[in-house]
Amino acid sequence: MSRFFSEKFASLTPYTPGEQPKDRKYLKLNTNESPFTPSEETMKAALTELDRLQLYPDPDCSELVKAMAELLGVKPSQVMITNGSDEVLNYAFLAYADEKAPLVMPDITYGFYTSVAEYNRVSYEEIPLKEDFTIDINDYMGIGKTIVIPNPNAPTGIALELSDIEKILASNPDNIVIIDEAYVDFGAESAVALIDRYENLIVSQTFSKSRSLAGARLGVAVADEKIIQDLNTLRYASNTYNINRVSLAVGIAAIKTNSYYMNNCRAIAENREYTAERLGGMGFDVIPSKSNFLLAKSDSISGERLYERLKDEKGVLIRHFNKERIKEYNRITIGTREQMDAFLDAVREILETE
Numbered sequence: 001m002s003r004f005f006s007e008k009f010a011s012l013t014p015y016t017p018g019e020q021p022k023d024r025k026y027l028k029l030n031t032n033e034s035p036f037t038p039s040e041e042t043m044k045a046a047l048t049e050l051d052r053l054q055l056y057p058d059p060d061c062s063e064l065v066k067a068m069a070e071l072l073g074v075k076p077s078q079v080m081i082t083n084g085s086d087e088v089l090n091y092a093f094l095a096y097a098d099e100k101a102p103l104v105m106p107d108i109t110y111g112f113y114t115s116v117a118e119y120n121r122v123s124y125e126e127i128p129l130k131e132d133f134t135i136d137i138n139d140y141m142g143i144g145k146t147i148v149i150p151n152p153n154a155p156t157g158i159a160l161e162l163s164d165i166e167k168i169l170a171s172n173p174d175n176i177v178i179i180d181e182a183y184v185d186f187g188a189e190s191a192v193a194l195i196d197r198y199e200n201l202i203v204s205q206t207f208s209k210s211r212s213l214a215g216a217r218l219g220v221a222v223a224d225e226k227i228i229q230d231l232n233t234l235r236y237a238s239n240t241y242n243i244n245r246v247s248l249a250v251g252i253a254a255i256k257t258n259s260y261y262m263n264n265c266r267a268i269a270e271n272r273e274y275t276a277e278r279l280g281g282m283g284f285d286v287i288p289s290k291s292n293f294l295l296a297k298s299d300s301i302s303g304e305r306l307y308e309r310l311k312d313e314k315g316v317l318i319r320h321f322n323k324e325r326i327k328e329y330n331r332i333t334i335g336t337r338e339q340m341d342a343f344l345d346a347v348r349e350i351l352e353t354e
């Protein structure tokens with residue numbers, strides 16, 4: 001830290017993203033990216049923008065907003081496009097969490113929430129998940145605070161039913177409830193269906209996981225049009241041209257070829273069940289997941305040691321969280337069938353030499 005760094009950020013703990021090492025080629029099952037390339041049309045769309053890069057992009061993202069609204073069955077005025085869905089979280093925390101309405105979130109959840117909360121200098125409270133890592137919705141009834149919950153939750157992969165989300169919304173009518181649907185396309189129910197009925201709901205989605213576009217940085221906020229206006233006020237004040245031209249073109253093409261991506265999601269969901277069953281057969285406790293990853297704990301090797309041995313001996317990267325309740329677990333991103341077979345073989349070989 002330099003001696004010029006503002007005191008107000010002296011204790012800020014930045015989010016630690018999953019490693020992207022360059023020292024060798026790894027089988028990368030650690031950051032929940034898609035194993036599939038974008039569709040042909042999506043890749044071609046990127047090229048069409050290159051001779052226009054001297055021009056600013058559309059600050060309203062009108063065409064992409066319209067396409068997304070149509071896909072989700074909402075009005076364009078209920079949609080905002082962001083630079084990754086992390087940007088939705090940043091604006092939403094900034095807009096709706098303060099002393100009067102601090103943030104609440106599960107104790108085991110997406111690590112980025114606490115760092116953005118600190119960055120925005122809003123206080124937060126972590127509500128423990130139950131013993132089996134499910135959310136007890138009673139903990140959120142009438143809590144009177146700004147709520148953020150991923151559905152499915154990360155890194156557990158466990159999804160809430162829409163009726164439970166609706167109960168949380170209905171019991172907190174004067175507070176914003178953010179439902180982070182980064183993984184919704186892998187099997188959970190979307191709360192977008194509730195947008196017209198709950199003006200306190202913000203749903204965030206992303207192109208990073210189910211649409212093979214983590215590198216393009218495209219996220220979506222869906223909410224009541226007044227909420228979208230608030231979020232746009234903050235966006236125009238801080239990052240007017242938040243989406244570059246290439247990403248805008250790529251996003252539109254991705255929506256046009258949505259069925260390609262949804263087929264990939266189905267394949268990943270199948271591979272998830274395949275992997276869960278085989279891990280179970282090798283003595284793992286596998287949390288039932290509705291996302292593109294599994295959280296699993298071996299009965300014969302510690303979480304940290306399995307992570308290390310896979311990385312060092314087999315060139316397989318998975319994610320280990322050094323967090324008390326889940327430190328014996330690892331999060332495994334689901335890839336192609338071939339990748340999962342290679343992962344399962346590597347695990348089997350490691351367990352044989354424990």
Ligand SMILES: *Cc1c(COP(=O)(O)O)cnc(C)c1O
Pocket residue numbers: 032083084085086087110150154180182205206207208209214217218219
């Ligand atoms: C990956 C992820 C996001 C955000 O991803 P972006 O790439 O910023 O769109 C948001 N929430 C959760 C729970 C995630 O895992």
